[in-house]
Amino acid sequence: MTQFLSLLLNGVSLGAIYALIALGFVIIFKASEVVSFTQGSLLLLGAYTIARLSHPLGFWLAALAGIVVTALAALLVERLIINRLRGAPVISLAIVTIGVDIILLTELIRRIGSDILNVPHPWGGRSFRIGDVGISQNRLIAILVAGVLIAIFFAAFKYSSWGVAMRASAEDGETAALMGIRLGRVSALAWVVAGALAAVAALFLVGAPTPGVSPSVYSVSLRAFPAAILGGLDSTGGALVGGLLIGITESLAAGYQDQLLFLGRGFGDVVPYVVMIIVLLVRPSGLFGTKELTRV
């Protein structure tokens, strides 16, 4: 039981981090109709920036700088490439983002090399225990920060002008433009938010129990894609549920590895994709994907 609770708690924490990345993925899709595969390399860029700047600037300033740099990088991708390709087929745009992702990733891997860059989190590698249920402090803080950010995001999405503009243009871009909504600005802002969320996710992904920044952080971030897709590509709520679902199943599959040996070792790594495939077979548009709501 304690093992189960520990795994569950760790799964929720991992899931909250996935949810941050998946939310970025979803809002980019909603605002600019681009399935963006740049999230992984943006996340690594955030992690790299934080690690590199931590020594001169200290952790907090470095974290802030990492978030700003990643958000700006996302903005640049949107302004220089995506915005100029408006109207191009969705598939072409997706492939373009894969290209951008590979370029950025290659450069980052070259810079990181075979090192593991350490990020000096003030909370260090300590762990937190309630009875026998344990979690690293880093992961516990991740749950809290992600929870707060996601709540702010949802409130803004529902109540702020930005949220209304975003939802209106996601539903019908041409009509939103006819109402005076600047589609370019809505799209740019979505990329900035997605970049910032990826950097926050990076901040926690490279802390305990992960040893630090290495190129393998990239592959961890890739699990946010099945999270976004199984939740429903155009659903922010789906990104949250999808993230948690993937995080928890991954954690449980890894934790109960010995009992699952018949499936082979390392099943935890593939379980996000298995879950995604099963969900999509049952619900092709994801758990919360758009079902048309009309009455005529």
Add this chain to the structure above:
Amino acid sequence: MLSIDSLHVSYGGVQAVRGISMEIPDGKVVAVLGSNGAGKTTLLRAISGTLKLHRGRVESGSVSFDGAELTGRDPAETVRMGLVQVPEGRRIFGRLTVEENLRAGGMGSKDKTAKAKAQQRVFELFPVLQERSAQRGGLLSGGEQQMLAIGRALMASPKLLLLDEPSLGLAPRIIGQIGEVIAEINRQGTSVLLVEQNATMALGVADLAYVLDVGEVSLSGDARELARTDEVQRLYLGHDSEEAHAAPRVASGRTLTRWTS
């Protein structure tokens, strides 16, 4: 005043508007009639700046509003200049509530008092929108959706309201109400450009009217006089007169293409 001067628009080499000239004076309701493919929607796109989204291009001619050139501007700028279009088929945001739809309509301006006033005006014109303000737009009836589409556009306090076939798919009684609403909006000081296939309603509320045919203006003039011409009677008002068949009258120097037998 909106002024269109020998406008040519094409989509990938196919001409949709071929030399249209038109004047929409301040404070008037101007109707544009024409069948499918006459170039009505293309004309509106050229005004509102959405041609690019449909890969259309202004080849020559100009569209100007109070002296400022509109061609080449994006739709958000056009809205800020005081021209707002209600798109064909209503196109309300079905997943947004009625209130959010209206908020979206006011996104073009930051002036909070103007928006509050506009909202009050919308609720006076369409009390049903106030009753349903928390409901999702997609759950409104067709007539209510058209009211929401018009109300949403009014949130930007336009000087000129562009309406693209507001009667489309609505019951005759509702079409009558829409006509009254248009007249009321105009009485409150907004000029209206009304693109319609329903000539009875359009000519009933309009001061001036233009008839488009395959991308050109085939008839134009005072709405009431135009309603009396045989061409309009026969082609748009459904009164089949023997005389018109026997001796087609030529108005403003051009004949209408007759595709009816």
